[in-house]
Amino acid sequence: MGLERRWLQAVTTAVAICLLSVSQGEASLVHARVGSSAELSCSLNPTSTEATTPNLFPLHVVEWVRLGFNVPILIKFGVYAPRVHPNYKGRVSLTRGASLLVERLTLEDEGWFECRILLLDSQKDDFRNGTWTFLSITAPPVFIKTPPTFVEVLLGDSLTLSCGAHGNPRPTVVWHKDESQIEKHEKIKVLNGTLSLAAVTRNISGVYKCHVSNTEGNLTHYTQLQVKGPPIILISPEDTTLNMTQDAVLQCQADAYPSNLTYEWWKQGENVYHIESLKSRVKVLVDGTLLIPNLIPEDAGNYTCIPTNGILTPPSATAHLKVKHPARVGRMSRETYLPAGMEGVIVCPVQADPPVMYVNWTKDGNDLNLDNFPGWIVNSEGSVFITTANDNAVGMYTCTAYNSYGTMGRSEPTQVILKDPPSFRSASSA
Ligand SMILES: *[C@@H]1O[C@H](CO)[C@@H](O)[C@H](O)[C@H]1NC(C)=O
Ligand SMILES: *[C@@H]1O[C@H](CO)[C@@H](O)[C@H](O)[C@H]1NC(C)=O
Ligand SMILES: *[C@@H]1O[C@H](CO)[C@@H](O)[C@H](O)[C@H]1NC(C)=O
Ligand SMILES: *[C@@H]1O[C@H](CO)[C@@H](O)[C@H](O)[C@H]1NC(C)=O
Ligand SMILES: *[C@@H]1O[C@H](CO)[C@@H](O)[C@H](O)[C@H]1NC(C)=O
Ligand SMILES: *[C@@H]1O[C@H](CO)[C@@H](O)[C@H](O)[C@H]1NC(C)=O
Numbered sequence: 001m002g003l004e005r006r007w008l009q010a011v012t013t014a015v016a017i018c019l020l021s022v023s024q025g026e027a028s029l030v031h032a033r034v035g036s037s038a039e040l041s042c043s044l045n046p047t048s049t050e051a052t053t054p055n056l057f058p059l060h061v062v063e064w065v066r067l068g069f070n071v072p073i074l075i076k077f078g079v080y081a082p083r084v085h086p087n088y089k090g091r092v093s094l095t096r097g098a099s100l101l102v103e104r105l106t107l108e109d110e111g112w113f114e115c116r117i118l119l120l121d122s123q124k125d126d127f128r129n130g131t132w133t134f135l136s137i138t139a140p141p142v143f144i145k146t147p148p149t150f151v152e153v154l155l156g157d158s159l160t161l162s163c164g165a166h167g168n169p170r171p172t173v174v175w176h177k178d179e180s181q182i183e184k185h186e187k188i189k190v191l192n193g194t195l196s197l198a199a200v201t202r203n204i205s206g207v208y209k210c211h212v213s214n215t216e217g218n219l220t221h222y223t224q225l226q227v228k229g230p231p232i233i234l235i236s237p238e239d240t241t242l243n244m245t246q247d248a249v250l251q252c253q254a255d256a257y258p259s260n261l262t263y264e265w266w267k268q269g270e271n272v273y274h275i276e277s278l279k280s281r282v283k284v285l286v287d288g289t290l291l292i293p294n295l296i297p298e299d300a301g302n303y304t305c306i307p308t309n310g311i312l313t314p315p316s317a318t319a320h321l322k323v324k325h326p327a328r329v330g331r332m333s334r335e336t337y338l339p340a341g342m343e344g345v346i347v348c349p350v351q352a353d354p355p356v357m358y359v360n361w362t363k364d365g366n367d368l369n370l371d372n373f374p375g376w377i378v379n380s381e382g383s384v385f386i387t388t389a390n391d392n393a394v395g396m397y398t399c400t401a402y403n404s405y406g407t408m409g410r411s412e413p414t415q416v417i418l419k420d421p422p423s424f425r426s427a428s429s430a
């Protein structure tokens with residue numbers, strides 16, 4: 001039988017022999033670290049013939065096969081240069097007879113190897129039983145995937161951070177947050193090295209550590225996680241009561257990431273910079289404080305602070321500003337019409353905080369003395385209430401309102417005019 005055919009036969013029977021030989025307990029185990037070299041031993045015990053005639057060594061063929069490879073990884077015959085499997089070019093050589101030296105080991109080199117010696121001089125058409133070796137490659141962890149070192153995530157979004165490593169034995173992956181192990185009860189799940197969270201909350205910001213380790217070593221990867229969200233108000237404006245002409249200082253302070261904060265102030269649904277009586281006087285400081293110098297009664301109202309960084313819906317906080325001032329009378333009608341013969345009211349549009357105490361009226365330049373007008377009263381709002389309007393009511397009126405702070409003066413005059421009452425016809429046709 002030709003040499004080539006013998007080789008072929010040897011290779012094709014390798015797999016079958018493997019299981020048999022291992023079960024016979026002839027296998028050995030070699031551990032080696034990735035990158036280093038390993039020696040798989042195979043003794044070239046001289047047969048009786050060889051012992052007596054050592055020069056007949058060329059009559060041996062040393063063959064190393066690997067389980068799963070259909071071509072031997074090395075074949076050496078006599079003085080000829082060995083034939084080497086392409087995957088092992090430059091990495092395998094024979095040493096101390098038939099032992100195999102494998103260099104620059106990779107994880108892929110792990111597996112079963114068999115050494116065979118073919119005896120070409122044997123009368124029996126046979127080869128010596130193989131020696132089986134399991135080459136186990138140990139490797140310290142090497143990251144195959146890591147999250148970025150800096151991760152921004154929007155509040156409420158889901159999050160996954162994947163961390164994985166190669167190595168032998170298979171590395172274990174452990175996640176820590178701010179140096180403490182992630183607890184089970186938290187909403188953060190860790191599965192097979194991947195950390196995940198269905199909906200991000202603010203308190204998950206921090207430094208996350210992925211630690212991979214096996215018996216050969218360990219590696220650590222850090223990720224800084226930052227939650228992007230709308231601002232949080234730290235200082236809300238407070239309800240404030242001030243006197244007219246004093247300066248109002250309404251505070252508002254927020255914290256945010258991203259921290260490009262701007263503050264808006266609104267009064268009654270309108271930006272303060274759009275309100276005629278305020279826009280030239282107010283100032284919003286960079287720290288969020290609203291300044292209203294030299295208060296006027298119209299400044300009273302609800303002021304809302306809205307800090308924003310452009311992320312999601314900004315929060316808001318509202319304070320009520322009260323402006324105390326002496327009582328005053330607002331815009332008085334030039335003319336007041338009273339229905340002849342019927343009830344009528346001459347209104348004094350009072351503005352007062354503290355509340356009005358009393359309102360004095362003048363009629364045609366003289367103090368209005370109600371004693372002279374039976375059926376007339378000044379009601380609690382300061383308006384003159386007339387039971388039956390007649391010619392006596394006609395004239396020019398002013399009112400002056402007072403509260404505990406005093407008064408801001410008398411009103412513009414209103415001309416009281418008597419008018420025919422609405423006719424029955426128009427009433428019935430209505
Ligand atoms: C070789 O293996 C066969 C089985 O395949 C076994 O019967 C025989 O004893 C073995 N020979 C030696 C020398 O180990
Ligand atoms: C875990 O990850 C490894 C590779 O990183 C993968 O081979 C394996 O199938 C994963 N297991 C599960 C349960 O997802
Ligand atoms: C973070 O806040 C959520 C609620 O917003 C809470 O359920 C969770 O326990 C908090 N986690 C930590 C670590 O404080
Ligand atoms: C990680 O490896 C270093 C040596 O590189 C060793 O000192 C340390 O104990 C290892 N840590 C863990 C947790 O395995
Ligand atoms: C406002 O004015 C009143 C009376 O003029 C005075 O009693 C009070 O102390 C003042 N309040 C403030 C806050 O200045
Ligand atoms: C200001 O806010 C208070 C409480 O929210 C409310 O009762 C009041 O009506 C508001 N004032 C104005 C002028 O809107």
Ligand SMILES: *[C@@H]1O[C@H](CO)[C@@H](O)[C@H](O)[C@H]1NC(C)=O
Nearest residue numbers: 258260261262308309310311
């Ligand atoms: C702040 O910056 C973010 C981007 O980081 C941008 O989307 C947002 O519009 C900015 N907000 C303001 C108020 O400038």
Ligand SMILES: *[C@@H]1O[C@H](CO)[C@@H](O)[C@H](O)[C@H]1NC(C)=O
Nearest residue numbers: 358359360361367368400402
């Ligand atoms: C206003 O009216 C009150 C009584 O209502 C009176 O005591 C007071 O003197 C009046 N004041 C003036 C300035 O007329």
